[in-house]
Amino acid sequence: MKLKQAIIFSVAILAGGACLAQSDVKEDFKPSTLNQPGQLYPQVNSQGYARFRIVAPYADSVKVSLGLGGRGGTKLTKTGDSVWTGTTEGPMDEGFHYYHLTVDGGTFNDPGTLNFYGSTRWESGIEIPAHDQDFYALKDVPHGNVQQILFPSKSTSTSRRAFVYTPPGYEKDKSKKYPVLYLQHGWGEDETAWSNQGHANLIMDNLIAEGKIKPFIIVMTYGMTNELKWGHLKEFKVDSFQTVLVDELIPYVDANFRTISDRAHRAMAGLSMGGFETHSITLNKPDVFSYYGLLSGGIYTPEELGGKTKPKLIFISCGSRENPDRVNDAAAKLKDAGFNVVSFVSQNTAHEFQTWRRSLHELAPLLFKD
Template sequence: MQRTIAALVASFGLLALGAPSPAPAQGASPAIAEDFKPSSLNQPGQDYPQVNSQGYVRFRVTAPQAQSVKATLGLGGQGGTVLHKADDGTWVGTTSGPLDEGFHYYHLEIDGGVFNDPGTRNFYGSTRWESGIEVPAHDADFYALKDVPHGNVQQILFPSPSTGTQKRAFVYTPPGYDANQSARYPVLYLQHGWGEDETAWSTQGHANLIMDNLIAEKKTRPFIIVMTYGMTNVIRPGEPGGLAKFDIKPFQAVLLDELIPYVDSHFRTLADSDHRAMAGLSMGGMETKTITTANPDKFGYVGLFSGGSFSPEDVANAPGFRDEVKLAFVSYGSRELDRRAVAPPGAPSFDPVANHEALKASGFNSVFYVSPNTAHEFLSWRRSLREFAPLLFRD
């Protein structure tokens, strides 16, 4: 597994969850439309940052004594957007191009120090609380807050003898769970990415709203989602070796020996592999692949969102996987696949499209999804969950 992780990191830059994803240039840049509006993620009453109809972002920061201010969100070789000081002591700057639709992390660098933007909300990502901004997506309706029956996201604390602590998870129960005390439900264990935590999928990812809307439209079977912290083997930012040193064993013990039994004993689950799935984004996808190939009797459905793929060799080398697993779902943002066309020198070859086609040709139920015009970012993964959920537990 460590070789697999190292290969993915070297080839595809899976650590860069905080990196902005610019839309590629299409000829000459258009004039910037002056129709900027406050981001939907701004703190109450805050006018900046702002986003315009083209996807440009404009920042305004009050720092009258500062000598330099930069936002790490933006394009170009400067690694962000340099802000310029106005006569009133504020610093203003606009990204040099439009950003991809969806959610982006960023922070401010003021005279060399790292600060969050006081104008917007904070989200845990990149191993720290980061500022966040949302570039409105044309297809945002599938994760919009609508007048439909809503499920519930609750925090649970469960004992973890393997780590000597009480650990936290968030559990989504679908609409009607509390009203119908006789109904039992399948469960999806859904993992976050590197540098994120168990809050990511219900906050940045809007997993609960995606499920509420799919259920209201009768596009998916209602099921429970469990989200917990996957970085049990903590690696500090900047530590040599990084993600390649991640050890799956502590998290696997927490998931299989502690969390799943707790959920099955405290929620009305259908506690068998036919009604249990696991999926994750980026690092969470790599965790998912490792755990499910080693324990195919535990999970009947598997999803990797920008976190590797399944080849015929993977399936052949995992005894029982072909017989036990009913679906292997793999997804990427289209810009991720574009970038993977050129691997760094010495990096191993990796073609998730070819892997999918070969696995499907072998008779295995493999599904591959590409999120249009997105990269390694949450809109790719929101769309992936939307596509994955209706395929689950179709008995």
């Protein structure tokens, strides 16, 4: 049956984790921190369960889907003439998750929550409080700025967008120059991901306030990945994005920001698909970047790095629910071959933003130390 009037949604999502009996679920639910102003649902409890309430009087079925591409999910139960309610069957992983609703076969976002670009569309988002969330919390410390820039791209015959994080104090000391990290999003996301979903700016602000890192600039741009269909990663060609990044964006940033514009003070890293881009571009252009970071984005081997300008640091990471043995084994082989490499495994997370938030938090203090 088709919907005959507007549907008011408020929802949460199901994710992996051990299930408890419903009688063991604590009744300390609170609205998700990503809810729209004044919206009470979805709600999350201290165990990581999510509870939802949807007003959809003319719907015959409602399902909550989650994760990249909307895999998984749970069916909701109609408890009255208009209301669909329920609690997830198990606790969700800590951190950020995408989700959407399937109502009578149609895909909808939840007006109860904010939207985030992922899975090649604007998806609803929910945040499960993490035990270590303090490192990306909004604190009373000096804050940097995240600004949008539009840079000319002759290779694509258009102006392209990037977001640039400048650290606290950048506007005051006009003589100081900074290293730069080019930080890439994953497949189906865009240049807003690292700031909105990843809290990269807050991670940086807090590390700088704690004196744990040397301040640097972060540049985040669209990786030209959304044209690639899911499951066809091997067909992706990095050439066009490499031209945009190396020949157009980097010169623009160096000309318009106070950067230290040499290889020794330039890094590239990316999550998932952004890691694939990082891997390819750093191997193709070893004289452009000196620090490499693959966050759930594959590995390097000594053989493919052989004969090229040696990086100052290689950082590879993943979640413990991904393929940590591959990451650790790769790091061991690179160390044996004489490379400076650090591996990191995020505990109890998978291919998700909590893994990548933690990875950036580990990577940042390792950059530009000399």
